[in-house]
Amino acid sequence: MNRRIVVFAQSLFALALFAAPSFAADDEALKKDLTAVIALQGLPCGEVVDVIVQAESDFAVTCKDANKYRVYLNDAGRVVVDKQK
Amino acid sequence: MVRYPAVLLILLSAGCASVTPPQPHVAAAQPAAPQPAATNSADKPVEVATPEPAASQPVASQPVASQPVASQPAATPVATAAPQPARAAVKPPPVKPVPLPVLKGAAPIAPAVAASRVAATAPTLDLDALKARLRATKAIGVFTKISLKNKVDDLMKQFTEHYQGKKPPLAELRLSYDLLMMKVLSLLQDSDQTLASEVVSSREAIWALLADEKKFFALQG
Secondary structure (H helix, E strand, C coil), X not given: CHHHHXXXXXXXXXXXXXXXXHHHHHHHXXXXXXXXXXXXXXXXXXXXXXXXXXXXXXXXXXXXXXXXXXXXXXXXXXXXXXXXX | CCHHHHHHHHHHHHHHHHHCCCCHHHHHHCCCCHHXXXXXXXXXXXHHHCCHHHCCCXXXXXXXXXXXXXXXXXXXXXXXXXXXXXXXXXXXXXXXXXXXXXXXXXXXXXXXXXXXXXXHHCCCCCHHHHHHHHHHCCCCCHHHHHHHHHHHHHHHHHHHHXXXXXXXXXXXXXXXXXXXXXXXXXXXXXXXXXXXXHHHHHHHHHHHHHHCHHHHHHHHC
């Protein structure tokens, strides 16, 4: 019985080990995507360093140069970038 | 019990190994060696244009002149069917020439100067394939794609207004068009060079569609 618990714990550990890099990669891809979106709007940012998911397709973004934006998809299907104070 | 630390070590090293793949993307994109060979089957213009107009191509004007000079003269006289597999391995550099699809349309015209002039009216534009490839590329993120689509829609609206009320002059529209193209290219050039060169080569052909009122409305419908 104890052996099973140990195996289960090890599996969980392994799962966490593999899942962490995958989440990190997704996060980096999202930051890169949002950086490009902000740049396309001609707004200063440099690079997105922090993203908070507020809702589906709605992000609060912090840039390297300390600018903050809200990037979201509006009802008309347009990507909107609003500068936050 | 000794096995467990060993297993953990293996898992740790495996985990670290899985993190590395995204990095070589940037470095690997530069030489473009493996890309054309892999993607050529999908993109018609580049593949078809390379072997055919070799004789009339203004290759000298291309930045590629340094590498393919040795391989191209050898490739032209030889029959096209036999050495294909061998050439596929050596090919990557010759794929670089950007306006090749355009030149394919102009191949019957002998003078090189005429060929470059004809670039604007190149008939070899596969807009649907280009759209599909832009949708499929992983070089541009989802939100960036939506944002780009918004910008394309805006530009199309401006063109419609131009043809209806003649509001924005064509020169201004050309500027907006060029700017949008540059944005697309800047997003593609590092991670999807093949598609970037396709976009560049289609640039004038797309403009020809937009700048012609009849073609533009046909495109809309």
